[in-house]
Amino acid sequence: MGFMPSRWFSLVGLFWLCAYLYLAFKFHEFQSLPDVGLRQTEGTHVLLPVVPAVVPASPGSGAGEGALLSQSGSPAHCALRERAHARIFSQLTVAFPIIGTEPGSIYWKKDKHMGQRDKNFFAVERVYRAEWARQGVTVVDSLNATFIISKQPQKWLELCKNYPNHQVINHFGSMQKLTKKFMLARTMKNFVRTHKHRLHEIQRFVPLTFVLSDRMDCLEFGANVDRQAMWIAKDFFKHNAQGVRLLHEPEARELAASCLQHTAAERKTSSGDSTQVGRTLVQSYLQRPFLVQGRKCDFRVYLYIPVSEPLLAFYAPGWYMKCGHSQFNLTSRDVTNVVTNTKVKGKMREGANYSELVWGPEQLQSYLSEQGFAADWVRTVFAEQLKKKLGLLMEALGPVKGTGYELLGCDLMLDEDLNVWLMEVNNSPEMSASLGGRKAAVEGILRAVVGTQIDLMHFAASGKPREDLSLTDLPSVGELELVYQAPAR
Known part of the structure; x- marks a missing residue:
């Protein structure tokens, strides 16, 4: 068949039209990409x-x-x-x-x-x-x-x-599911509803908790109130030991009865403020805590979430332990005996020696070795428990959206059987370096967090393809350990 100019020009025109449509589609696709990059390296995804x-x-x-x-x-x-x-x-x-x-x-x-x-x-x-x-x-x-x-x-x-x-912000909106006391309780219950086979793990991690603004929780609290000799009540809008009180059995029954008498509508005052019952969270009280030198202690452990998709979380092995000022007394109702804050209402407790109340991992291991524990118990047995429990916490949280990052302060406690329990999760944890174990923990996590966010930015600016990112491009992670990676979708 001979050469036909009109058909030739038609084919050329069609070719350029297709090319234009393809490039327009790819540009739109690029515009719609989230501002992240991904590479899979030895089973680990990293987003920036x-x-x-x-x-x-x-x-x-x-x-x-x-x-x-x-x-x-x-x-x-x-x-x-x-x-x-x-x-x-x-x-x-x-x-x-x-x-x-x-x-x-x-x-x-x-x-x-x-x-x-x-x-x-x-x-x-x-x-x-x-x-x-x-x-x-x-x-x-x-x-x-x-x-x-x-x-x-x-x-x-x-x-x-x-x-x-446009920017990297140090918060994700969905973190309220962990950092609000009443929402943490609901998050864990929702997780159990969809993962019934994990019930035992949750029961050995989060104390039995009821949010009294929820009528179903009121009913369940009433049904369970006699199962525990002691409960701890918290006003979930307050912090630093404010609104915390210890309930013995008669008081717990009275609170349960008061809760059941209120309907959802009656839990609001005329001004719109929640009543005391509606603001209260009750939790089973850990009556047999692991004591250090006779004091009740808890652990501030940092959990760093550098990216949201896939969701990654790192545990900081440089935690610190904070202990109560007085000797633990199960019958005492003094708030300073119930909580372990080294500060109450912003002031150091009278007579408290900060170095005695706040320890790092090495100090705790030294003490435990004297008590007959293995020389590496903190670094092996305890650290593995912490990582496993923090991974469970992240699994219960579920998907997170945003281009920011989050640094959480998790407060955990040991019982005398050496089980790790979650007390609460704090966003924007207080980061003053102070002294001793706390100083080392704060400086260590901040160095890693800031450095890792900068690493992510430098990689993005390098011009390398996103799929080339690996953990070797994030040297500032340092000693932080990966405890959770969301499954690929």
């Missing part, structure tokens, strides 16, 4: 955020930056920023905002210019700030920073929530 565009820091501080907020409460400049993959960074920056109660009020440090209601908000600790600077990240007073580090997870997550790819 792509580097956010750097926007010059805006001058000023205090409530003045409130002008950046739109009527909806989101920064008005968010929509104008380039997408995260649009530019490679020239300089990493970090900001530490305190978001006030008044619309548009943002502060960069605690000072006399803060609103009266805002003075109770916590600022990021000096040691945390210093670690970012020490590792070469420029501190700026601007919402445009690459990293946003805040002690107010819920307030910050409301900002730029429709633009999640």
Whole structure:
């Protein structure tokens, strides 16, 4: 068949049309990718955020930056920023905002210019700030920073929530499922409902707990109140030992009866505030704790979640143990005997010697060796228990979304049979370095967290394909140990 110009031009046109459609599709696909990269290396997946565009820091501080907020409460400049993959960074920056109660009020440090209601908000600790600077990240007073580090997870997550790819924030919204006392209880119960074969593991990890704002929990508490001689009641809106009380059997029965008398509607006062019953969580009291020198102790263990998909969690072997000031007395109702906080209402207990109350792993092992324990019990038996239990906690949490990271402070306790129990999980854990075992733990975890977030950014900026990322690209992880990796979907 002879050459036909019209058909030739038609074929050429069709070819270029197909090429154009293909490239348009691929560009759209690239635009829609989450700002993460993935490589599977020896069974381990690692995800990283792509580097956010750097926007010059805006001058000023205090409530003045409130002008950046739109009527909806989101920064008005968010929509104008380039997408995260649009530019490679020239300089990493970090900001530490305190978001006030008044619309548009943002502060960069605690000072006399803060609103009266805002003075109770916590600022990021000096040691945390210093670690970012020490590792070469420029501190700026601007919402445009690459990293946003805040002690107010819920307030910050409301900002730029429709633009999640622009910055790395030190919180995930779904962490409330672990860090709110009443939500932690529900999270574990929901996990058991869908994983009935794991019931025994949960029962040996989380004390029997009832949230009295839930009518079903009220009924179950009433049915179980006689199974325990002692219960501990907590107001789940309070912290630092406030709202904690010990209940003996008669008081527990009275509380159960009071709970059952209230309907869901009656648990609200006319002002909308929850009643005492509605704010209360009751938990079986650990009557036979493992004692150190006669004192009740618990363990602050850090759990670091650097990425969300697949969900990864690292355990920090550099934990610290904090003990009660007084000798443990099962019959005492003194709150300082019930809890192990070295500070109550922000002040060190009278007569307390901090070095006696807070130990690191080496100090505990030295003491246990004197009691006849194996010379490596802390590093082997205890550490393996901690890792297994923290992995179970992450499994119960389920999927997490976001381009940030999270550092959790998990409080755990040993009973005299050496079983590990979870007391509570804290977001934005207090990071003041203090002394002794706590100082080493805080400095160690901050060095790893900041360094790993920077490692992820540098890899993203290197231009290497995302699938080339491996744990060798994250040297700052250091001694942290992987305790959970979400199954591939």
